[in-house]
Structures are given as C-alpha cells and as structure tokens.
Amino acid sequence: MLPTPYVKCDYSKVYEPSEDSFLLLDALEEDKQYLQQKFQNQLAVVCELGPGSGIVTTFLMQNEIPIKNSLYFAVDINPWALETTLDTAKRNSCEKYFMDPVRSSLCSSFRNNEIDLLVFNPPYVPAEEVPLIPKSKEYIDEWLDLALLGGKDGMDVTQIVLDNLNQTLSTKGIAYILFCARNKPEEVVKLMKKKYNWDSKLIVHRKAGWEVLSVYRFYKDI
Amino acid sequence: MKFLTTNFLKCSVRTCDTSNDSFPLQYDGSKCELVQDESIELNPEFLLNILDRVDWDAVLSVAADLGNTTLPPNKPVFSSTSVDELNEDEQAVLRDLHVLLVQTNIVEGEMKCKNCGHIYYIKNSIPNLLLPPHLA
Numbered sequence: 467m468l469p470t471p472y473v474k475c476d477y478s479k480v481y482e483p484s485e486d487s488f489l490l491l492d493a494l495e496e497d498k499q500y501l502q503q504k505f506q507n508q509l510a511v512v513c514e515l516g517p518g519s520g521i522v523t524t525f526l527m528q529n530e531i532p533i534k535n536s537l538y539f540a541v542d543i544n545p546w547a548l549e550t551t552l553d554t555a556k557r558n559s560c561e562k563y564f565m566d567p568v569r570s571s572l573c574s575s576f577r578n579n580e581i582d583l584l585v586f587n588p589p590y591v592p593a594e595e596v597p598l599i600p601k602s603k604e605y606i607d608e609w610l611d612l613a614l615l616g617g618k619d620g621m622d623v624t625q626i627v628l629d630n631l632n633q634t635l636s637t638k639g640i641a642y643i644l645f646c647a648r649n650k651p652e653e654v655v656k657l658m659k660k661k662y663n664w665d666s667k668l669i670v671h672r673k674a675g676w677e678v679l680s681v682y683r684f685y686k687d688i
Numbered sequence: 689m690k691f692l693t694t695n696f697l698k699c700s701v702r703t704c705d706t707s708n709d710s711f712p713l714q715y716d717g718s719k720c721e722l723v724q725d726e727s728i729e730l731n732p733e734f735l736l737n738i739l740d741r742v743d744w745d746a747v748l749s750v751a752a753d754l755g756n757t758t759l760p761p762n763k764p765v766f767s768s769t770s771v772d773e774l775n776e777d778e779q780a781v782l783r784d785l786h787v788l789l790v791q792t793n794i795v796e797g798e799m800k801c802k803n804c805g806h807i808y809y810i811k812n813s814i815p816n817l818l819l820p821p822h823l824a
C-alpha cells in the first residue's frame with residue numbers, strides 16, 4: 467500500500483477526508499502502473515478539481531503519480547480549500563514538487579486541451595439545487611455545502627465537467643471521477659461513449675454506509 | 689503562483705475562448721510582486737520536458753510584462769535530449785530557465801484579459817480566476 471498523506475486541518479472550513487476521498491486514492495494507486503506507462507518520458511499536467519483538504523493532490527505528489535515530472539494544479543472555488551491544500555502539501559514535505567492552487571470555477575480558466583490527468587471527487591449528493599457561491603469567505607458553512615450538494619441526481623456539477631472533457635483534456639488525457647450509486651454512473655458512462663466517444667472503466671467501488679461509491683476512469687485509446 | 693503557471697491560465701469568460709487574446713493574460717508589472725522560491729531543485733530532465741510543452745511566445749509575453757526582455761526570441765533547442773550530453777552553455781540556459789519558470793513566484797499581482805479587459809488578482813500567491821456572477 468502506498469503512503470497516505472498526514473492531514474490536519476479545520477474541518478469546519480474544508481471537506482474532511484472521508485470514504486470517498488480514500489476510494490479515490492485507492493483508484494489512483496490501482497492505476498499507478500498504467501499511468502506511469504501512459505506518460506513516461508514526458509511532462510504530465512495534473513489538475514485536481516475540488517481538492518478540499520488537499521489529500522488527493524498531496525498523495526499524487528508524494529507517490530509521484532502519474533510520473534515524477536508532473537505539474538500539479540489544485541482548483542477550487544473555496545478559498546479555504548486552496549490554503550489548506552498548500553498547508554497539507556507542506557506538512558507532507560511536498561514543497562519539492564511543482565504545485566499551484568488556482569481559484570477557479572472548474573477548468574474554465576485553463577487553456578483548452580492542456581490537462582493530461584484530471585481528478586475529481588465532485589459534490590455528488592442529490593439535492594434540489596447546487597448552492598450559490600457564498601458571498602464572503604467567512605460564511606464557512608456555505609462553503610462546505612458547495613463541496614457536497616450536486617443538484618438533481620447529484621450530477622449537475624459532474625455533468626459540466628463531463629460535457630467539457632473534450633476541451634479540457636489533452637489528446638492523451640485521462641480523468642478519474644467519483645460517483646455514488648444515485649448518480650446512476652452506469653448510465654452516465656454509456657452516454658459518455660455515445661455522445662463524446664469516451665471509453666470508461668470502473669476502477670474501484672465500495673459500500674460506504676448505505677451509499678455505494680465508485681471511481682471510473684475516462685480515457686480514449688489512440 | 690509560479691511563473692510557469694501563467695502558461696496554462698486563460699481568461700475564464702467563455703466567450704473569450706474564441707479569441708487569441710484571452711491567452712496569455714497580461715500581467716501588470718507595476719503591481720506584481722515577485723519572490724524567488726528555491727524549494728524546487730533544478731532537474732534538467734524535468735525542465736527539458738517542460739520546454740517541450742510550453743508556449744514560448746506566451747513565456748516571452750509574460751516575461752516582458754514583468755520586465756524581463758532578455759529571453760531569446762525562439763524557444764531554445766538543445767543538442768541532445770539526454771541531459772548528460774548537454775554542453776556547458778546549454779546547462780546554463782537550463783539553469784536560467786529553471787530560475788524563471790519554476791523558482792519565480794508571483795505572490796501579489798494583477799492581470800487582465802487582452803480580449804475582454806477583465807482584471808484578475810493574485811493574493812498570497814494564489815491566482816483568483818473566479819468570475820463575478822454576472823460574467824459566469
């Protein structure tokens with residue numbers, strides 16, 4: 467098993483690493499060899515959406531996933547998450563890796579077709595709607611809601627990312643996205659193939675409480 | 689944020705995507721505060737991989753915004769892809785590029801889209817490219 471980052475932060479402000487976060491780590495560990503082969507001898511541009519505590523990005527750095535020569539970007543709307551991600555990276559002695567947090571709505575501020583590896587633990591909990599962005603950094607509870615609630619079927623935010631994969635990812639690009647059963651992932655991946663020709667593979671799944679979580683890899687074999 | 693990150697960030701306004709002016713952003717040299725951070729050591733192979741990938745014109749443009757006009761007009765080419773076979777001049781070029789691209793941090797600053805004019809800010813080293821609701 468690969469080492470897991472040490473995380474210590476204020477969970478009233480950022481999402482506390484939970485079953486879903488750890489499942490995502492397991493998926494990336496499972497695919498470590500695959501990713502290494504895919505990106506060897508080149509630069510890999512990695513982008514994590516919604517890093518929260520920073521556990522996933524830090525895990526990627528400390529285990530040199532996908533490859534040693536990677537640039538890491540941690541993208542969140544929550545300003546607390548960005549500061550915490552920097553802090554978590556430091557606590558785990560990852561300053562020697564290239565990582566920058568960027569405050570942005572999903573990938574809208576990234577040049578098209580430049581991201582090689584996208585990782586996303588989305589707000590996947592079904593809710594009436596996706597909350598609006600809090601008006602102040604100090605409205606702490608509202609930022610946490612934003613990390614959880616995903617609108618209808620819990621898919622509102624994930625669907626935006628999926629619909630933009632062709633613009634976001636490089637020609638070799640790969641995405642790892644977490645779903646809960648109520649997101650109906652089997653239907654989602656079928657539609658991704660049909661609409662955009664993205665292949666997908668279920669990498670890991672696990673029962674967490676009364677929720678079944680899964681991580682899919684989206685890729686194109688070229 | 690590190691200088692190299694400027695090579696990946698564009699204006700967030702969706703309608704600017706069709707314009708060549710939404711990348712790179714234009715950095716306001718008089719308002720950008722730069723700090724050298726040496727925590728990432730020079731790794732020549734990493735740097736060669738980076739150079740392979742970067743948009744050199746964008747590097748030139750941002751460097752000029754920040755007052756550095758000493759870069760060569762064309763992306764440097766190296767005699768070998770194997771680090772050990774590079775000559776001393778080439779090693780020196782890599783060292784300089786490492787200082788610029790990886791070790792130079794913009795800790796405070798502002799930048800604007802050359803297409804729509806929207807201004808973005810960098811605070812405590814973190815760039816904020818979130819749009820106000822009426823533009824999002």
Ligand SMILES: [Zn+2]
Nearest residue numbers: 699704801804
């Ligand atoms: Zn613009």
